[in-house]
Amino acid sequence: MGRWVDLLAVSLLLGAALAFSLGVRSLDREEDRFALYWLLVGALSLKGSIDLIRPRRAR
C-alpha cells in the first residue's frame, strides 16, 4: 500500500508538470480561462504530492 501511495505522489508530481505545460500552452493560445484552470490543477497536484510524501504528522 505504501508503495502505491509513493507512486501516486510521483504521478501527481509529473501531473503537476504536465498541467503547468498545458497552462503555458493555453496562455500562448490566448485562452485565459483554460490557462488559469491548468495552473490551478498544477498547483493542487503539487500540493497533493507534497501532502502524500510529507504528511503533516511526520513533519
Next chain:
Amino acid sequence: MAGSDVVQKAPADAGRLFDLLVPGLYAWGVTVAWPVSSRFASLASRIVALVAVVALVAGSVLRASSPALARIIGIWVFLASCVAAWSLVGSPVMPSHLDPVQGLLGAVGWALFAVGWAGQKRIPPGPVELAPVATQPAVPRKRQPRRSVFVLTVVAIAAAIPMALAWWVESVERALLAHAVSLAAAIALITFAADVFDPRSRQIERAVALVRPEKRLLDAAPVLVALLALTLAGAAYYLLR
C-alpha cells in the same frame, strides 16, 4: 590600540556602505529613475521614486548602527517605493515598451543589490561558543539509489517543458507571464523533488515510514478531493461545450 581600531574600522564601514549603496543606486538609476524621468511620468511617481532613493541611502547609512531597522528601510521600504513608482508611472514600463538591453542591465543591478544586502551575515554579539568536537567519526554519505536519480531526472525534464514552451508564446505580455509562471513552477517542482531525495531528509523519511499509508491518504484527502472535483468540472465543461 583603540585608536588603530577606529582607523581600521572607518575604511571597513565606508567599504560596506559603498557595497550596499552603489548596486542599489545603479538598479534604481536604470530601472526607476529612467522611466520616472520621462515626459509623461506623473508627479506622484517621481515623488515615490525620490522616497525610494532616500530610503536606500538611509538604510545603507543605518546598517552599522541599527541593522534591523536598516534592512527594513534599505530593502523593504526601498523595494515598496520602487514598485509604487513603477505602478504610478504606467506605460513607460509596460513590457512592450521595455528595451531588452536596458532590462538586462536592470536585472544585473537588482541581482547585485540582492547580493550586497544578502552578504551581511549576522554576527552574534557575545563571544562565539565553539561546538564540541565530535567524538565519533563522520559517517560518509550514502549513494543515491538509482530510483531517486531516475525520478529526479524525469522531474527535471518535466519541469523544463513549461519553460521551453514559454519561448513560443508570441504576445509580449503573455510571454512575460508565461516565463514567470513556468520558472516558478520549475523551481517548485525541482525543489520539492530534490528535497524528497536529499539524504538530509532521511530523518523525515523514517518518520513518514511510521505513518500508515491510509493516514497519508487521509492527510492529503482535502487537496485530492479538490483536485478530483476540479478535474471532473473540467471534463464536464469539455464534454458539454
